[in-house]
Amino acid sequence: MFFMWLANVLPLRGHQRYLFVRWGGVAVKGPCWIYRNVYFDSVAPHLITIEKNVTITQNTTILTHYLDPGHKGRYYRLGEVHIEEDAFIGCNVTICSAVTIGCGAIVGAGSVVTKDIPPYQCWAGNPARFIKERAR
Secondary structure: OHHHHHHHHOOOOHHHHHHHHHHOOOEEOOOOEEOOOOEEOOOOHHHEEEOOOOEEOOOOEEOOEEEOOOOOOOOEEEOOEEEOOOOEEOOOOEEOOOEEEOOOOEEOOOOEEOOOEOOOEEEEOOOOEEEEEOOO
């Protein structure tokens, strides 16, 4: 968690910040842009995979766990989050656990992603819904 904290407090550029995120346990596969105040779930950061050329803008939250309502008390389940190459995540997005954001996909600002987004599609809203196809 120390490196995640450093990634948000040091005056780094977005293309430098991904190194600290990688050192914090997230699987970052190549250079990408990660802006300030991006929260990576500390419960299981190793379940987050970010491919190369991804852009994640400020105030985004990426979760790897969720509360299972089928159990009494607090019982959490884990799920992987995979963000494929050339995806763009807008400001103030929440990405819930167990989803894949496809290659070249765009997620609009303020969206809550609860299910997989296919490649080269634009999604937005709460919950995020399909808007249109994107040129390849």
